[in-house]
Amino acid sequence: MEKVLSYLSEHQPRFVRELCDYVRFPSVSAQPQHQPDMAACAEWLLNRCRGLGLDARVCPTPGHPVVLARTPRRAGRRHFMVYGHYDVQPPEPFELWKSPPFEPRLEGRSLFARGASDNKGQHLAHLNAVEAYLRTGTELPCDLTFVVEGEEEVGSRHLADFLKTNRAELACDAVVVSDTGIPDLKHPALTYALRGITAVEIKLHGPSRDLHSGIYGGSVDNPAMALCQLLAKLRDKHGRIAIPGFYDDVAALSAFERKQLARLPFKESAYRKFLGVPQLFGERGFTPIEQRSARPTVEINGLTSGYQGEGSKTIVPAWASAKLTFRLVPDQQPKKIIALIRKHLASLCPPTVRMELKTGHGGEPYLVSPTSALAQASLRALKRAFGCEPVLMREGGSIPIVTEFKKVLGADTLLLGLALPDDNAHSPNEKFSLDCFERGMRMSAELWPELSGACKTP
Ligand SMILES: [Zn+2]
The missing domain is CATH 3.40.630.10 (Zn peptidases)
Structure with missing residues (x-):
């Protein structure tokens, strides 16, 4: 050697x-x-x-x-x-x-x-x-x-x-x-x-084309607004995912594991500073280390709709889309979680827009x-x-x-x-x-x- x-x-x-x-x-x-x-x-x-x-x-x-x-x-x-x-x-x-x-x-x-x-x-x-x-x-x-x-x-x-x-x-x-x-x-x-992962892309279709917001705005739903309202319902203010059944298969952290994780070097203020955020956010009742490694999450990875160029463009956009990923923990199964997500999003989608859902890659915890x-x-x-x-x-x-x-x-x-x-x-x-x-x-x-x-x- x-x-x-x-x-x-x-x-x-x-x-x-x-x-x-x-x-x-x-x-x-x-x-x-x-x-x-x-x-x-x-x-x-x-x-x-x-x-x-x-x-x-x-x-x-x-x-x-x-x-x-x-x-x-x-x-x-x-x-x-x-x-x-x-x-x-x-x-x-x-x-x-x-x-x-x-x-x-x-x-x-x-x-x-x-x-x-x-x-x-x-x-x-x-x-x-x-x-x-x-x-x-x-x-x-x-x-x-x-x-x-x-x-x-x-x-x-x-x-x-x-x-x-x-x-x-x-x-x-x-x-x-x-x-x-x-x-x-x-x-x-x-x-x-x-952690495992499951990815979905959601697209809300509104009018058949971008519309003049002065002439038509107020009489049709705005897909970007509808999407924001829908996404805002996926997580509560305590960081808990608000999809029925989502936590059913989550294995609880054992006392031994929590002790091991607590051995890891961690300073909350340094972590916050390193990330450049004014305050941390995470699921209530868990340490930041547990939140980021042993608890499931939902994240919006990207949001797209309407006009993004310089100045303004007064439209009701024809569509809005978001890319989402859910991080999963043992013993959550991506297939089962996807089914729960689909069902929940369908129940949240207003009748004023049409929802298209694409599932992306997935992996088990x-x-x-x-x-x-x-x-x-x-x-x-x-x-x-x-x-x-x-x-x-x-x-x-x-x-x-x-x-x-x-x-x-x-x-x-x-x-x-x-x-x-x-x-x-x-x-x-x-x-x-x-x-x-x-x-x-x-x-x-x-x-x-x-x-x-x-x-x-x-
Ligand atoms: Zn990588």
Whole structure:
């Protein structure tokens, strides 16, 4: 292990340069014009894997391809899968970036670029750890398969089918995913639960065209007004979602969990300041940490209607639309929740407009026991790599594919994220800490003997 760790230390400058190369690809999966960039980015990763001597290939899907890479196989060893994604969120709005999103900029120990933290830097850390094993002639204690997809940011549309098609090759003892966060460098974390998600887009149609508000206004309903009134009824003033049946399957937080979550470093005033809000808001009876990770929510992600240009335009708009997402917690099921949402919205919609409802991507919430042998093994690896006691936490975000790993491969997922809270994932000025990058590589190196050992004990 010493050889592996010193190899990692020695090669940090090159690893950073390679991460810079990787984040230069504008691999925005949501925007069709970036299709060639997606392909080029997958190709770069393929070559990086092959350069290490991995058996790697680009697997086409009906959407963006998956890059699959395997370490040399040896019979009788445990097999773990490392999952990541090379696609990134759209960088807009560009004007809020201090430097162009796809031109990496180093400032102190931070690397600024779209995708640096979510997720290129995080899965590259694992790949670099494998490089250290292979280049120092240190035998890996297990077989590893990297699965790096290109559609995580658009709901992993084709990964479930990919897993099913390649089930035999991907069957493994556990999946390791670094796509979550830690509170700070002194609190490395194993994330044992994720929230699920369900997305809907609601459109209210009014008149057949935008109307002169002076001539017609007052005699027809305004779809934008109707939409605002409808949306305002989805949540009460105490932060509770006002959809009948919505909380029926929510598993209550145990006393043990509340105690673990209370161990996390948190200062309300600093949090408020960091977010730039005059006051926090959340469901009554829960701490902010619980509200953002262990309780369900509804959010309006976007609102569109009428005239948005300069000056005024006196119209009754023809339509109004909103994009909504609901974050779900164990044991809420997206399908059941969608049905409740549909029924409730239909009951709220006035007869003066016509409602159109589109359901978007969805993912189930996830929970793995923090006391399992695998979880304990990963806590030991974290402790050695970061040099301090790790914490247990829940993540408010969603990685829908994690439930597919369980369903299709029968494998639990260990969420060993490397992002810091101020990494600005999905926001302008995304960055990745080079300290997290380096410690992530060490964690990955320490992880494989630990996990292989944990699998042997029943
Ligand atoms: Zn993301």
